[in-house]
Amino acid sequence: MSELTGRIIKNYNGYYYVETPDNKLYTCKVKGKLKKEKFSLVTGDIVSFEQVGDEGMIGAIMPRKNFLQRPLMANIDLVIVAFACANPDFSFLLADKLLALAEWARIPAVICLNKRELAPQGLVESCRAIYEKIGYKVFDISALQGQGVAELKALLPGKISVFAGPSGVGKSTTLNAIDNSLTLVTGAVSEKIGRGRHTTRFAQLLPFAGGYVADTPGFGNLNLEELELGNLASEFREFADYAAQCRFNSCTHTHEPDCGVKAAVERGDIAASRYSSYLTMLEEIKASKERKGRR
Ligand SMILES: Nc1nc2c(ncn2[C@@H]2O[C@H](COP(=O)(O)OP(=O)(O)O)[C@@H](O)[C@H]2O)c(=O)[nH]1
Numbered sequence: 461m462s463e464l465t466g467r468i469i470k471n472y473n474g475y476y477y478v479e480t481p482d483n484k485l486y487t488c489k490v491k492g493k494l495k496k497e498k499f500s501l502v503t504g505d506i507v508s509f510e511q512v513g514d515e516g517m518i519g520a521i522m523p524r525k526n527f528l529q530r531p532l533m534a535n536i537d538l539v540i541v542a543f544a545c546a547n548p549d550f551s552f553l554l555a556d557k558l559l560a561l562a563e564w565a566r567i568p569a570v571i572c573l574n575k576r577e578l579a580p581q582g583l584v585e586s587c588r589a590i591y592e593k594i595g596y597k598v599f600d601i602s603a604l605q606g607q608g609v610a611e612l613k614a615l616l617p618g619k620i621s622v623f624a625g626p627s628g629v630g631k632s633t634t635l636n637a638i639d640n641s642l643t644l645v646t647g648a649v650s651e652k653i654g655r656g657r658h659t660t661r662f663a664q665l666l667p668f669a670g671g672y673v674a675d676t677p678g679f680g681n682l683n684l685e686e687l688e689l690g691n692l693a694s695e696f697r698e699f700a701d702y703a704a705q706c707r708f709n710s711c712t713h714t715h716e717p718d719c720g721v722k723a724a725v726e727r728g729d730i731a732a733s734r735y736s737s738y739l740t741m742l743e744e745i746k747a748s749k750e751r752k753g754r755r
């Protein structure tokens with residue numbers, strides 16, 4: 461028996477699959493002590509365990525660099541916010557939600573627009589204009605036709621990257637195109653509901669180029685619970701410079717006079733779609749807090 465350290469790459473049926481730096485995989489359970497502390501381990505966690513053969517008992521978890529709730533994962537280097545240009549349609553609101561969650565967790569993010577051959581006129585260009593201006597790189601690709609995949613792939617070596625986005629946008633297809641030794645199951649988009657079937661059922665880290673990539677299941681609705689704790693405006697990175705010009709320190713950039721953010725939206729310095737996402741998310745967070753207050 462010896463004490464080893466490794467990373468949880470998959471959590472399935474009550475077992476944690478832990479990979480050590482020498483690329484060995486151990487099937488682990490959690491020690492009673494850790495269980496009692498009600499600390500839940502997630503994919504990406506670095507743990508130490510007592511090894512017996514190819515099995516282990518996890519006794520401790522190392523401090524996390526960061527943590528994401530959706531997808532549930534720790535110690536991520538890059539979030540790839542994944543959408544399709546069409547089928548299912550791109551959503552500015554959903555993209556801004558995912559970006560805000562990545563900001564909140566302090567994880568760098570880029571945007572990947574798949575199915576570019578289906579893109580409505582101007583969509584890729586306007587996404588570039590809006591997001592690259594504020595420092596989120598936009599990759600337009602066709603996983604099916606192999607276009608643009610090399611540029612995306614170049615981001616990944618040595619990192620733990622996670623694809624986060626709705627189901628049916630082509631996350632699994634993109635990963636298969638990045639690494640043709642992967643054979644992730646992909647799903648046909650249902651004509652009826654316009655969404656992909658849930659073919660990827662849990663988050664798992666797949667070894668790639670000295671790091672890992674994570675395929676994740678899509679999500680139905682995205683709740684913004686962690687954002688309730690802070691100030692939503694600070695997760696919209698381009699607001700900061702203009703918020704400094706608001707008359708009130710406590711300005712929420714909604715109804716207040718002399719608001720630097722609203723002035724920037726009017727001038728076109730802040731994208732109208734971003735401001736609109738901010739207002740919608742603010743309302744959703746407020747409604748969720750009120751629901752909790754009543755309980
Ligand atoms: N037209 C087109 N379809 C694609 C592309 N990439 C994936 N798809 C299709 O989109 C559907 C959903 O893909 P999948 O990878 O399962 O999406 P996921 O749910 O995000 O993992 C499948 O039918 C794919 O064949 C693409 O670049 N162009």
Ligand SMILES: [Mg+2]
Binds near residue numbers: 631632645660675
């Ligand atoms: Mg999938």
Ligand SMILES: [Zn+2]
Binds near residue numbers: 707718722
């Ligand atoms: Zn303001």
